[in-house]
Amino acid sequence: xxxxxxxxxxxxxxxxxxxxxxxxxxxxxxxxxxxxxxxxxxxxxxxxxxxxxxxxxxxxxxxxxxxxxxxxxxxxxxxxxxxxxxxxxxxxxxxxxxxxxxxxxxxxxxxxxxxxxxxxxxxxxxxxxxxxxxxxxxxxxxxxxxxxxxxxxxxxxxxxxxxxxxxxxxxxxxxxxxxxxxxxxxxxxxxxxxxxxxxxxxxxxxxxxxx
Amino acid sequence: xxxxxxxxxxxxxxxxxxxxxxxxxxxxxxxxxxxxxxxxxxxxxxxxxxxxxxxxxxxxxxxxxxxxxxxxxxxxxxxxxxxxxxxxxxxxxxxxxxxxxxxxxxxxxxxxxxxxxxxxxxxxxxxxxxxxxxxxxxxxxxxxxxxxxxxxxxxxxxxxxxxxxxxxxxxxxxxxxxxxxxxxxxxxxxxxxxxxxxxxxxxxxxxxxxx
DNA sequence: GCTATGCTGTGAGCGCGTTCACAGTGTGTG
DNA sequence: CACACACTGTGAACGCGCTCACAGCATAGC
Numbered sequence: 001x002x003x004x005x006x007x008x009x010x011x012x013x014x015x016x017x018x019x020x021x022x023x024x025x026x027x028x029x030x031x032x033x034x035x036x037x038x039x040x041x042x043x044x045x046x047x048x049x050x051x052x053x054x055x056x057x058x059x060x061x062x063x064x065x066x067x068x069x070x071x072x073x074x075x076x077x078x079x080x081x082x083x084x085x086x087x088x089x090x091x092x093x094x095x096x097x098x099x100x101x102x103x104x105x106x107x108x109x110x111x112x113x114x115x116x117x118x119x120x121x122x123x124x125x126x127x128x129x130x131x132x133x134x135x136x137x138x139x140x141x142x143x144x145x146x147x148x149x150x151x152x153x154x155x156x157x158x159x160x161x162x163x164x165x166x167x168x169x170x171x172x173x174x175x176x177x178x179x180x181x182x183x184x185x186x187x188x189x190x191x192x193x194x195x196x197x198x199x200x201x202x203x204x205x206x207x208x209x210x211x
Numbered sequence: 212x213x214x215x216x217x218x219x220x221x222x223x224x225x226x227x228x229x230x231x232x233x234x235x236x237x238x239x240x241x242x243x244x245x246x247x248x249x250x251x252x253x254x255x256x257x258x259x260x261x262x263x264x265x266x267x268x269x270x271x272x273x274x275x276x277x278x279x280x281x282x283x284x285x286x287x288x289x290x291x292x293x294x295x296x297x298x299x300x301x302x303x304x305x306x307x308x309x310x311x312x313x314x315x316x317x318x319x320x321x322x323x324x325x326x327x328x329x330x331x332x333x334x335x336x337x338x339x340x341x342x343x344x345x346x347x348x349x350x351x352x353x354x355x356x357x358x359x360x361x362x363x364x365x366x367x368x369x370x371x372x373x374x375x376x377x378x379x380x381x382x383x384x385x386x387x388x389x390x391x392x393x394x395x396x397x398x399x400x401x402x403x404x405x406x407x408x409x410x411x412x413x414x415x416x417x418x419x420x421x422x
Numbered sequence: 423g424c425t426a427t428g429c430t431g432t433g434a435g436c437g438c439g440t441t442c443a444c445a446g447t448g449t450g451t452g
Numbered sequence: 453c454a455c456a457c458a459c460t461g462t463g464a465a466c467g468c469g470c471t472c473a474c475a476g477c478a479t480a481g482c
Binding site: 046 | 460462
């Protein structure tokens, strides 16, 4: 049964990408797809695609490949919580607003229900249709709004304290944009997304490859 | 000699993180640091930190650990091009502006020299102190401005065409925010940074761990 | 001076995600 | 009816990054 086995984080990431690609195919009216087609669009090997799909509990046929609609449904079952998950965003700067607008209505199963900012100008207002609270209320609101996922867009020095407040309120997952390793209790998942780091990787290899 | 050996992308990313952490220590007036201290802040093992530092060509002493200033200098030598690298940003949306403001003046060795946007309202103007060009000029401007790194903040359907134009102009590295695998010639490095994917990973593991 | 301590540098080994290569299977073709 | 073909599903093997564990070494304490 899918869901009981341990799934690697990389697999989950790829599956998420497959869903985006499959949605594109579906909108183009394409009904079936083969592993090597997905592998080209996703930039991974065909064997990888097949293994990933098996972990979803879905099977294709050697004759017609995978049914696009069915595969999307399998991915939905795999990735999404049946009744959705509530998301909060801490730090409504440029980055925070970009993330907020990015997810506005695009992921119905992930509802952005609260913003937090340390700036009194922002807290109390409604931004992008979501209410912004002062940062002291994090634990309280995270708990009352049943937030399970927090997007952390605050400066590095504040990140740990904010993370602690979120965890105290019951958050189970953190998407951390700050360049520090967060200390969290077991059972809380942290994904780091450091843009500066990524850019410097690109800069490094651009230099090494180019000369 | 460092620079000649093949270095893993993960190592480069961690080294970039070390530099951020070390800068913080330096500003706090701390002169020396041990591998286990860095390892705690970076969220990796101490052995990992030591191995990474060796690849820089720097050595500490068993008595005093690593000299913060010297280590930062070694990282600078390792990561940065002596005369810097020019960066362009394509797609001046919410995300693009966030990235632009994020790097404004923070990385002196990475100069943001050009913006591109398909919207005629934006192209022609100067945004955040950088001139914005129409998207048709990418190849031309990338070449004339000697841009080696491109940040791609355009929608997925446009990403491949823009990437091709950038490569044609001589770009050697791409930071791609679009959820597609770019096809690029050998020698061009692509780093994918898909925020939706990362968030869905967090959502998945928040659900699995929490229940 | 001799031992204890704690760090760096590193060879060896491990684990895990990925890839290889092929068996299984049904369809299309002559 | 037999054969060729293309794709899925998967056991086995590979490779690479990471970790373990220890040698080397200088200082601190007695």
